[in-house]
Amino acid sequence: MAGRNLSRDEERDQLRPAFLKDREGNNIPPGFTGKIIAINGEIATVRNDDSGETYEIPLKFLQKKEIEIGRQVRSIRRIVFFDLKGTLIQLSQNGSSKCLPKMAELLYSLTERGWKVLIISRYAPDSIRNLLKESNLNFEYYSSNDSSKGAVINGILKNASYDECVFVDDKPDNLDAVLKTCKDKVRIIGFAGSNKYMPQISTWCKEHKIEFAISPEILWKKLR
Numbered sequence: 001m002a003g004r005n006l007s008r009d010e011e012r013d014q015l016r017p018a019f020l021k022d023r024e025g026n027n028i029p030p031g032f033t034g035k036i037i038a039i040n041g042e043i044a045t046v047r048n049d050d051s052g053e054t055y056e057i058p059l060k061f062l063q064k065k066e067i068e069i070g071r072q073v074r075s076i077r078r079i080v081f082f083d084l085k086g087t088l089i090q091l092s093q094n095g096s097s098k099c100l101p102k103m104a105e106l107l108y109s110l111t112e113r114g115w116k117v118l119i120i121s122r123y124a125p126d127s128i129r130n131l132l133k134e135s136n137l138n139f140e141y142y143s144s145n146d147s148s149k150g151a152v153i154n155g156i157l158k159n160a161s162y163d164e165c166v167f168v169d170d171k172p173d174n175l176d177a178v179l180k181t182c183k184d185k186v187r188i189i190g191f192a193g194s195n196k197y198m199p200q201i202s203t204w205c206k207e208h209k210i211e212f213a214i215s216p217e218i219l220w221k222k223l224r
């Protein structure tokens with residue numbers, strides 16, 4: 001089926017990153033809120049609600065509904081939770097770990113686009129820390145060894161507001177638990193990862209109408 005061409009406004013909304021950027025390309029931190037005080041050509045001047053500082057933001061980073069003098073502008077807040085073993089890293093027989101191909105690049109690219117990346121695993125905190133260090137991954141992490149991953153995610157979401165929350169895991173049981181606990185608060189993506197749970201993970205996602213990524217490239221397209 002041939003797809004229709006996107007309008008300029010639709011393209012703008014799809015391409016808009018989590019970070020707003022000023023005209024020099026510098027990131028404006030998540031949580032930023034401000035008001036448009038002037039529009040000159042393709043540039044909007046926005047005053048920070050908290051500090052009073054002004055930013056010149058290209059219109060391509062704004063949604064159509066935001067482009068109006070006096071309108072409120074804010075940066076999008078997005079968070080993604082990644083499972084550890086089988087999703088990001090693979091363990092050898094001697095217990096050492098290594099990052100799965102292209103996953104480190106994917107994680108750091110997400111942070112550059114404004115995503116908050118959190119690792120969530122059933123391992124004890126010390127084990128998670130060591131595995132991440134061995135795999136050269138420097139990210140915040142949570143242990144769910146005393147509760148379900150869904151309960152941990154719900155606890156985090158109670159203390160912070162996000163426009164989008166995503167959970168990525170390679171194990172059907174984990175996806176099912178988060179789906180039942182978090183319901184529509186979390187966007188769930190099944191991921192082939194190390195292929196340990198293939199084809200079960202693919203079948204489960206199809207049966208439950210959950211997104212599935214067979215590769216890091218497909219996962220990146222779903223998250224970007």
